């Protein structure tokens with residue numbers, strides 16, 4: 261059946277949606293990615309609701325949504341009200357953009373992010389970063405819950421991300437795939453200085469002040485939603501990854517593409533199991549609980565990092 265260029269094929273209980281362009285060319289959802297103009301519409305919609313320009317975009321990781329609750333003069337806009345925005349489907353991710361002031365700096369927080377395993381293509385998972393940029397944000401702070409691969413990391417510690425391994429990119433999946441719009445950024449953006457060194461140095465000092473055990477290391481993202489096998493984790497360790505999660509990398513690539521300054525950290529919510537005899541299982545409840553357990557100290561930490569950025 262074809263309606264308005266959308267073809268719906270029934271396969272048992274599932275429906276496969278195929279798209280056809282004006283010339284009948286086959287298109288996938290990936291070809292239907294948002295345009296610069298549609299994201300300007302999204303940003304304009306938000307600008308009408310919010311009387312200030314956010315300087316920093318903050319993405320709250322699993323169990324860390326309460327970071328957004330610390331804002332002063334909050335304006336909360338549920339994702340379902342925002343034109344061209346996806347919806348959050350994960351427990352522990354609320355699903356709203358929260359505007360307000362943190363340490364007197366105007367910010368916008370994603371309370372709930374979009375993950376690849378929810379069924380969104382990577383460009384859609386990262387779409388809010390472009391909206392943040394169009395709203396005027398010059399910096400991105402991406403936070404995530406992650407498993408600790410480095411044997412020196414303990415649950416509740418924080419790892420400042422100094423670099424990432426884009427494993428999904430190795431498999432040919434990248435948020436920047438498809439036609440490039442130069443108004444966002446260049447076709448071939450460099451990624452060797454993705455994480456701002458000055459902010460890492462400043463954040464290390466801040467972590468000491470607030471009593472947060474801190475590390476600096478390499479994050480890697482898999483598609484999820486299953487947690488990793490023992491062999492996969494051993495391989496990731498050998499590759500040089502210190503933490504593993506299911507987000508952040510594509511958001512950071514999108515932010516660097518549009519020239520945002522990036523700071524990111526992982527909250528270690530579980531130690532990765534690399535021993536076949538270990539009977540424990542990682543689980544999402546534990547991930548959220550650790551986020552809650554570190555809520556206050558993380559709020560304090562992020563607030564001070566934001567203050568540092570705002571004072572520049």
Ligand SMILES: O=P(O)(O)O[C@@H]1C[C@H](O)[C@@H](CO)O1
Pocket residue numbers: 320321322350373375403404405406484505506507508543544547
């Ligand atoms: O959104 P983040 O990356 O913080 O969430 C991690 C990865 C999965 O979504 C979830 C697993 O518990 O936590």
